[in-house]
Amino acid sequence: MARMIPLIAGLAWIGAGIGPAWAQGPSFDCSKADSTAEDAVCASETLSALDRELTRVYSLAVKGPNMTDDRVHDLRAFQRGWVKGRNDCWKSSLGVEHCVLQEYVLRIGEIRTEFADARSEDGASTGPFPYVCEGMDVPVSVVFISAPEAIAGLTWLGGGAVLTGTPAGSGSKYTHANTTFWVQGDDATLTQADGQEVTCSRDAMN
Secondary structure, three states: OOOOOOEEEOOOOOOOOOOHHHOOOOOOOHHHOOOHHHHHHHHOHHHHHHHHHHHHHHHHHHHOOOOOHHHHHHHHHHHHHHHHHHHHHHHOOOOHHHHHHHHHHHHHHHHHHHOHHHHOOOOOEEEEEEEEEOOOOOOEEEEEEEOOOEEEEEEEOOEEEEEEEEOOOOOEEEEEOOEEEEEEOOEEEEEOOOOOEEEEEEOOOO
16 A cells, blocks of 8 residues: 655646656556556656656666665565555545655655665666754655656655755755755755754765
């Protein structure tokens, strides 16, 4: 089933204001789409771009020099389970589009985190980058995706957020509703939905 991590997803931009550079379909044949989730992907250039990026990082992981038979078996099995979860988004109280976006962003982040080969080539996604935030025992993991607007996928212990880029006087600002992640150099400010604001610093990658 689609996972129900408490996640904030900004979707007002899906399918709107997208330039011709993003006028591509997903990695699969839309004429053979057989779920409401796949229909949603085919109807949205943003979700299509996320599908292409997931296919790219998954392929890098599967074909990478560090992959073993056991790990590729586990990855493929988990990916089949992920597809089933994505296709269960028709059941989600978030709505199909919100749920599908969440699933793609989380899965791209998971693969990039677990498989170094998925980070071996430049693409639409970068990260994950650990941000140490005051008052939070575990770093916030952040993946940035350009698909086609700037997207920041944040996960932390017990929750997360999917935010989209918004104009800022300096740095890069990502927001949805009352949640904001404002990056300025190696520092950032995270404002959560309850209004709590914490300062964060990007930790050095191992």
